[in-house]
Amino acid sequence: MKKEVISKLDIYKIKKPEELLQYYQDWTDNNKYNKDMVDWNYTAPQETVSVLRKYALNKNSKILDAGCGTGLVGIELKKYGYSNIEGVDFSQSMLDLVPQNIYKKIEKIDLNKPLKLKNNIYDVVMCVGTFTYGHVKPHALDEIIRLTKNKGLICFTINEGIYEEYGFDKKIKELTNNKLWNVKEFFKSNYITTKDVEAWLCLAEIIK
Numbered sequence: 001m002k003k004e005v006i007s008k009l010d011i012y013k014i015k016k017p018e019e020l021l022q023y024y025q026d027w028t029d030n031n032k033y034n035k036d037m038v039d040w041n042y043t044a045p046q047e048t049v050s051v052l053r054k055y056a057l058n059k060n061s062k063i064l065d066a067g068c069g070t071g072l073v074g075i076e077l078k079k080y081g082y083s084n085i086e087g088v089d090f091s092q093s094m095l096d097l098v099p100q101n102i103y104k105k106i107e108k109i110d111l112n113k114p115l116k117l118k119n120n121i122y123d124v125v126m127c128v129g130t131f132t133y134g135h136v137k138p139h140a141l142d143e144i145i146r147l148t149k150n151k152g153l154i155c156f157t158i159n160e161g162i163y164e165e166y167g168f169d170k171k172i173k174e175l176t177n178n179k180l181w182n183v184k185e186f187f188k189s190n191y192i193t194t195k196d197v198e199a200w201l202c203l204a205e206i207i208k
Ligand SMILES: C[S@@+](CC[C@H](N)C(=O)[O-])C[C@H]1O[C@@H](n2cnc3c(N)ncnc32)[C@H](O)[C@@H]1O
Pocket: 024, 044, 045, 066, 067, 068, 069, 070, 071, 072, 073, 088, 089, 090, 091, 094, 109, 110, 111, 112, 127, 128, 129, 130, 134, 135, 136
């Protein structure tokens, strides 16, 4: 029987960006988002950074945390000595919870739209927890690739519930067939453990 992922969390039912922003505004009250991530054993920041560390050996790598939220991925990267990190997200209330000294720069950006950032500027782009219900769509991978340098890395999760429904399966095949990247790692990760929601975890090397 197919797993009913959409019913696991209320946020998964939201479709409109303005409702999503409101949801995050409420979720950040009293630091509730960060507390829930601990209570739910949200393992994606640890899982993705652990995979990245196998490939990104240079601790000065210029890294973009796309959909950085409250900075959980940045905090994990910092723990392992990466310090040249920037963060972008479209929710100001999530960005307001980012601790000081994690990111060199933070910007409010909608990843579903064309980005006002230059080509080939990042060694690594992380996008964790952001390819999920009602959030960022597969076409955003084209922009993420545009920002990434030749031989740069992108590391991201895709919620198992939307992988086929939103066409991430097709997008990944297309990028591979068009020789725009080499997928180095692709596996089901634990993601939100106590809610029994898993995610595909992908790390790919960009070819330009
Ligand atoms: C589940 S949170 C994950 C945040 C962080 N990466 C983490 O692992 O804790 C998803 C994030 O995606 C952001 N997001 C949703 N839609 C977005 C969009 N269109 N552009 C940029 N960020 C978006 C939300 O504001 C939220 O911070």
